[in-house]
Amino acid sequence: AQSVTQLGSHVSVSEGALVLLRCNYSSSVPPYLFWYVQYPNQGLQLLLKYTSAATLVKGINGFEAEFKKSETSFHLTKPSAHMSDAAEYFCAVSDLYGNKLVFGAGTILRVKS
Amino acid sequence: GAVVSQHPSRVICKSGTSVKIECRSLDFQATTMFWYRQFPKQSLMLMATSNEGSKATYEQGVEKDKFLINHASLTLSTLTVTSAHPEDSSFYICMGTGGNTEAFFGQGTRLTVV
Numbered sequence: 001a002q003s004v005t006q007l008g009s010h011v012s013v014s015e016g017a018l019v020l021l022r023c024n025y026s027s028s029v030p031p032y033l034f035w036y037v038q039y040p041n042q043g044l045q046l047l048l049k050y051t052s053a054a055t056l057v058k059g060i061n062g063f064e065a066e067f068k069k070s071e072t073s074f075h076l077t078k079p080s081a082h083m084s085d086a087a088e089y090f091c092a093v094s095d096l097y098g099n100k101l102v103f104g105a106g107t108i109l110r111v112k113s
Numbered sequence: 114g115a116v117v118s119q120h121p122s123r124v125i126c127k128s129g130t131s132v133k134i135e136c137r138s139l140d141f142q143a144t145t146m147f148w149y150r151q152f153p154k155q156s157l158m159l160m161a162t163s164n165e166g167s168k169a170t171y172e173q174g175v176e177k178d179k180f181l182i183n184h185a186s187l188t189l190s191t192l193t194v195t196s197a198h199p200e201d202s203s204f205y206i207c208m209g210t211g212g213n214t215e216a217f218f219g220q221g222t223r224l225t226v227v
């Protein structure tokens with residue numbers, strides 16, 4: 001079975017500050033890992049994904065995440081937060097090609113001006 | 114990227130009526146469609162998985178007779194909430210995949226049952 005734990009249901013940062021959203025996973029098979037962003041009343045948009053290639057994955061909007069097997073983590077970072085980054089972020093794990101994703105509880109990111 | 118078009122985006126219905134939600138893959142063939150439900154302040158929970166031309170596979174605790182899924186073609190899957198009740202009010206999202214390709218989400222449907 002696979003599971004995802006996102007530490008912190010709410011994260012607040014100042015505009016221009018570092019964004020760090022934490023995600024830890026549990027998987028009995030080599031995982032595929034994903035970060036999605038959801039704006040209010042919208043579907044999910046893929047930010048980035050790890051599929052067993054490079055451990056440092058770069059995504060859209062300046063986000064990146066690093067897969068650390070030893071820590072079973074896949075934390076999402078962005079060097080400088082922008083107001084438009086305010087949204088809810090979901091970490092997800094799957095076993096193959098992103099099918100049957102298991103989602104974390106989500107982290108709401110607030111960006112203060 | 115590829116697009117999954119989901120309609121309606123919002124629907125309000127009376128208790129006891131049925132509501133159909135459609136998801137269409139616009140520029141790829143969605144051999145598999147996943148249906149998720151998201152309650153307020155909660156994460157997405159997988160309801161069922163449907164493969165084109167086959168019966169859907171439902172997750173534990175999801176009533177297959179209440180949530181009817183049809184995936185008759187490679188570009189269209191529907192979810193019908195039958196005899197809806199207020200507790201069915203939720204955000205429903207479909208996710209389509211062509212198999213060994215990236216999966217794409219619909220825009221979601223906000224269902225409110227009054």
